[in-house]
Amino acid sequence: MNYKIIAAGAMALACAGAAHAQSAGSFILSTGWFHLSPQDQSSPFTLVSRGGTTFNDPIANTGAAVSDADTIGFTGTYFVTDNIAVEGVMGVPPKFYLSGEGQLAAFGELGQVRQWSPTLLLKYYFGQATQRLRPYLGIGVSRVWFSDAQITNQSFISNVAILNGPTTVSVENKWAAVFNGGFTFQITDHWYAGWSLSYMPLKTTATLYTPQSQSLVGKLNSVSKADIKLNPIISYINVGYKF
Known part of the structure; x- marks a missing residue:
C-alpha cells in the first residue's frame, strides 16, 4: 500500500513538472555571466599610406594580442515547438585590452575597445519537454560593432615610426x-x-589615423592598420525564469 502511495506521488510530481516544462509557447528570460576568450591572431602592423602616397608596407615582427573579458549577459528564449526555440542574446559591452606582440611587446598595453554583439540563435533542444535536464545545439548570427576604441599608450604613439604623432x-x-x-x-x-559554450569566427581590421605624423619632410597624414582574428570562445552560466 505504501508503495502505491509513493508511486502515485511520484506520478503526480512528474505531471506537475510536465505542466510547467519547456514546451511550445514557453518564454524564458535569463541573466548570467559571459566569459569571452579570444583565440586571437594578428597580422603585422602595416603602413597603408603617408602624405597621400600608398605604401601597404608591413612592419616585420609586429602585431597585437587581445585580452579575455567578462560581462553580464541577458537572453530571451521562445519555444516555437517543444524542441525548437529562438533566442535573443545581449550583454553589457565588455572591454578588451590590446597589447603589443613581437618588437611591440615592450610597450605592453597599447589600447582598449568595447565590443557590442547582439545575437539571434535558432536552437534545437533534445529529449522531451518534460525532462528537467535538456541539452541543445544552436546556430545563429551576430552583428558585431566596436566603440570607445582608443590608443592609451603614449610611448607607443611617440616611438613607433609609422605613427609618431597623436593617433x-x-x-x-x-x-x-x-x-x-x-x-x-x-x-x-x-x-x-543553464550553461552554454559558443564559438564566433570573427576577423576585423583596426585602422590607425595619425593626421600629423612626424617625418623627415615635416608633418604628414599617416594611415596604418592591422588585421585581427578574434574568434572568441564564449561561455555563459545563467539562471532563468519561465513565464
Whole structure:
C-alpha cells in the first residue's frame, strides 16, 4: 500500500513538472555571466599610406594580442515547438585590452575597445519537454560593432615610426556566425539554471589615423592598420525564469 502511495506521488510530481516544462509557447528570460576568450591572431602592423602616397608596407615582427573579458549577459528564449526555440542574446559591452606582440611587446598595453554583439540563435533542444535536464545545439548570427576604441599608450604613439604623432583608431564592424551548445536544468516549475559554450569566427581590421605624423619632410597624414582574428570562445552560466 505504501508503495502505491509513493508511486502515485511520484506520478503526480512528474505531471506537475510536465505542466510547467519547456514546451511550445514557453518564454524564458535569463541573466548570467559571459566569459569571452579570444583565440586571437594578428597580422603585422602595416603602413597603408603617408602624405597621400600608398605604401601597404608591413612592419616585420609586429602585431597585437587581445585580452579575455567578462560581462553580464541577458537572453530571451521562445519555444516555437517543444524542441525548437529562438533566442535573443545581449550583454553589457565588455572591454578588451590590446597589447603589443613581437618588437611591440615592450610597450605592453597599447589600447582598449568595447565590443557590442547582439545575437539571434535558432536552437534545437533534445529529449522531451518534460525532462528537467535538456541539452541543445544552436546556430545563429551576430552583428558585431566596436566603440570607445582608443590608443592609451603614449610611448607607443611617440616611438613607433609609422605613427609618431597623436593617433586615433577605429575598428571595422562585422557580421559573424555563431555556433552554440549547452544545457538547461529545471530547478522548480519556473526557475532554470543553464550553461552554454559558443564559438564566433570573427576577423576585423583596426585602422590607425595619425593626421600629423612626424617625418623627415615635416608633418604628414599617416594611415596604418592591422588585421585581427578574434574568434572568441564564449561561455555563459545563467539562471532563468519561465513565464
